[in-house]
Amino acid sequence: MKRVFFKNYELLVYDSVYEPHEDSFLLAETVKVSPGIKALDMGCGCGIQAINLALQGAEVLAADINEKALENTLENAKRLGLGDKIEVRKSNLFSSLSDQKFDCIVFNPPYLPKSDLKDISIEGGLKGFELLHEFLEELPKHLANNGCCFFVQSSITNERKTKRKLKQLALSYEIAARARFFFEELIVFKVFL
Numbered sequence: 001m002k003r004v005f006f007k008n009y010e011l012l013v014y015d016s017v018y019e020p021h022e023d024s025f026l027l028a029e030t031v032k033v034s035p036g037i038k039a040l041d042m043g044c045g046c047g048i049q050a051i052n053l054a055l056q057g058a059e060v061l062a063a064d065i066n067e068k069a070l071e072n073t074l075e076n077a078k079r080l081g082l083g084d085k086i087e088v089r090k091s092n093l094f095s096s097l098s099d100q101k102f103d104c105i106v107f108n109p110p111y112l113p114k115s116d117l118k119d120i121s122i123e124g125g126l127k128g129f130e131l132l133h134e135f136l137e138e139l140p141k142h143l144a145n146n147g148c149c150f151f152v153q154s155s156i157t158n159e160r161k162t163k164r165k166l167k168q169l170a171l172s173y174e175i176a177a178r179a180r181f182f183f184e185e186l187i188v189f190k191v192f193l
């Protein structure tokens with residue numbers, strides 16, 4: 001098990017769970033929400049985004065396809081006294097969320113092209129963007145009126161294709177943050193209905 005720090009809070013990271021990296025921290029630093037909103041952390045990993053949302057007063061549902069990620073998120077939430085703010089649910093994207101709607105949805109998707117690693121926490125499909133596109137297709141059904149979604153995109157996957165997909169789905173967006181790291185540029189999209 002590893003330990004990472006986020007805003008001076010120590011987070012445990014289980015062995016089979018994604019360890020927060022630059023993408024996680026950039027997304028968390030960018031997301032600002034109002035207290036009391038209903039939020040979804042899609043692909044919660046160790047729970048860094050859920051914790052960031054709960055620290056701002058949101059009621060959070062944290063979803064992941066990996067059961068260990070759910071256990072990890074719950075343990076971190078409880079250690080930080082946020083156990084009553086964060087619920088977890090196993091879900092393949094929105095499959096277990098039926099018609100639930102959220103004021104804010106946050107997603108740091110796996111975005112690397114498929115490889116021999118077979119690691120669902122970093123591989124987003126054959127070319128890397130397929131899981132994100134699947135998520136975007138379902139997104140409008142799960143955003144409340146005036147809701148928004150923050151997600152991360154890497155220059156490793158195709159930014160132009162993402163913009164085209166958002167246009168095709170009639171979703172408005174702005175670039176909420178951009179940061180260059182040594183082998184990629186990370187972009188945080190903020191999407192509106």
Ligand SMILES: C[S@@+](CC[C@H](N)C(=O)[O-])C[C@H]1O[C@@H](n2cnc3c(N)ncnc32)[C@H](O)[C@@H]1O
Pocket residue numbers: 018019020021023024027042043044045046047048049063064065066069091092093108109110120121122131
């Ligand atoms: C890059 S990690 C992000 C983890 C964490 N949110 C963060 O910011 O550090 C992607 C997460 O998405 C989860 N994931 C992958 N495929 C998924 C799917 N189809 N449905 C839900 N979660 C998925 C992985 O298990 C992993 O926890």
